[in-house]
Amino acid sequence: MIFVTVGTDLPFDRMVKVIDEWAGATGRKDVFAQIGETEFRPRHLAFSKFLEPPDFVRNFSQASTIVAHAGMGTILSALRYEKPILVMPRRASLGEQRNEHQLATAKRLSEMGKITVAFDEAELRRCLEDLGRLQPREKIGAHASPALIQGLKDYIHSGRHPARPGGAPPHAA
Amino acid sequence: MAPSPAGRRVRLAAISSGGGHWVQLQRLRPAFADCDVTFLTVKEGYRSDVGDAGFRVIPDANRSNKLKLLRTALVVFWQLFRLRPDVVISTGAAPGYFGIRAGKLLGARTIWVDSVANVEELSMSGQRIGAHADLWLTQWPHLARPTGPFHVGSVL
Numbered sequence: 001m002i003f004v005t006v007g008t009d010l011p012f013d014r015m016v017k018v019i020d021e022w023a024g025a026t027g028r029k030d031v032f033a034q035i036g037e038t039e040f041r042p043r044h045l046a047f048s049k050f051l052e053p054p055d056f057v058r059n060f061s062q063a064s065t066i067v068a069h070a071g072m073g074t075i076l077s078a079l080r081y082e083k084p085i086l087v088m089p090r091r092a093s094l095g096e097q098r099n100e101h102q103l104a105t106a107k108r109l110s111e112m113g114k115i116t117v118a119f120d121e122a123e124l125r126r127c128l129e130d131l132g133r134l135q136p137r138e139k140i141g142a143h144a145s146p147a148l149i150q151g152l153k154d155y156i157h158s159g160r161h162p163a164r165p166g167g168a169p170p171h172a173a
Numbered sequence: 174m175a176p177s178p179a180g181r182r183v184r185l186a187a188i189s190s191g192g193g194h195w196v197q198l199q200r201l202r203p204a205f206a207d208c209d210v211t212f213l214t215v216k217e218g219y220r221s222d223v224g225d226a227g228f229r230v231i232p233d234a235n236r237s238n239k240l241k242l243l244r245t246a247l248v249v250f251w252q253l254f255r256l257r258p259d260v261v262i263s264t265g266a267a268p269g270y271f272g273i274r275a276g277k278l279l280g281a282r283t284i285w286v287d288s289v290a291n292v293e294e295l296s297m298s299g300q301r302i303g304a305h306a307d308l309w310l311t312q313w314p315h316l317a318r319p320t321g322p323f324h325v326g327s328v329l
Contacts, residue, residue, distance in 0.1 A: 007192060008191075008192060052216075052218040053216060053218035053219055053221070053222070054218060054221065071192055071193050071290075072192075072193030072196065072197065072288065072289055072290040073192040073193035073194075073195065073196040073197075074193075075193075076193070076196050076197070076200070076328065076329075077196065079329075098235070098236075098237070101290050101291055101292065101293070101296075102290070104292040104293040105289075105290050105292050107292075108292045114329075140329060142200070143200050143201070143202065143203050144197075144200045144201050144203075144204075144326060144327065144328040144329075145326035145327055145328070145329070146326070147325055147326035148201070148204075148286075148310075148312075148325050148326030148327060148328070149201065149203045149204045149326070150204075151325040151326065152201060152204035152262070152284065152286075152308075152325075153203075153204045153206070155282075155284065155308050156183060156185065156204065156205070156208065156260050156262075156282070156284075157183065157207070159282060161308060161323075162308075162323070162325045163310075163317075163323035163324065163325055164323070
């Protein structure tokens with residue numbers, strides 16, 4: 001099963017329309033899409049506007065491949081559970097988001113080899129044709145980097161600043 | 174500053190909005206071991222993620238709706254006033270910003286871990302919180318500055 005998600009209530013029709021056309025053209029019946037609050041009705045996809053967290057998890061874990069907006073929640077989950085993921089960033093310039101952070105995230109994580117990115121509709125169509133060959137990237141663990149965990153832990157219990165010489169809290173009274 | 178009075182565990186409030194902010198907050202959990210933890214977030218559906226930890230639902234808001242922002246601020250402040258945390262930690266966004274502000278006013282030690290999604294610059298709430306968070310972190314080394322935000326590691 002291919003699980004498509006726009007991540008939030010905000011629609012991302014530009015991505016879903018391309019996937020809908022692709023499913024229609026190829027006859028794929030095993031695509032489920034979470035599409036957000038939108039007037040657009042896919043013709044070739046099973047879909048739902050929203051998913052409660054447990055339903056999201058169930059679809060995610062059953063999926064062989066994820067196609068999603070460039071949201072960190074979805075990307076982190078794909079890396080952790082070793083799901084091949086194709087992402088398309090939302091664009092603030094097209095009213096799909098408040099700022100361009102998804103574009104920046106997608107570029108950086110793509111350079112780091114963490115995800116495959118389709119930056120526009122044409123690229124998404126090409127990537128969908130090759131979807132069967134998409135491989136999961138290097139698995140990440142269940143938790144943040146040990147340095148971050150230890151730094152936070154020390155700070156929580158002793159107030160020792162992890163990055164400041166002397167370790168004094170910057171705003172201590 | 175003594176956040177862990179003798180005889181009881183550190184009370185920690187961990188607050189975020191939904192989606193990626195929540196997933197990142199969960200990835201920090203080993204850091205909260207040995208604390209009495211209460212999570213505050215925007216969806217009842219996340220309750221099953223937290224096991225035995227405390228869990229409170231707060232209303233979501235963002236910059237586009239000032240009235241909702243005000244409501245979120247009031248609820249977050251009230252919840253933290255009741256919890257009396259020693260430490261408040263957040264991964265963003267708007268609810269977390271208010272959580273840090275309220276925590277600071279209530280005398281808690283405050284920690285902001287800016288979202289890993291902010292690759293080119295800190296989010297607006299992440300920039301503004303720098304003056305209020307005792308520990309102000311970015312997850313990207315190239316965004317760190319000598320006076321903060323600091324870089325220690327990331328959720329990746």
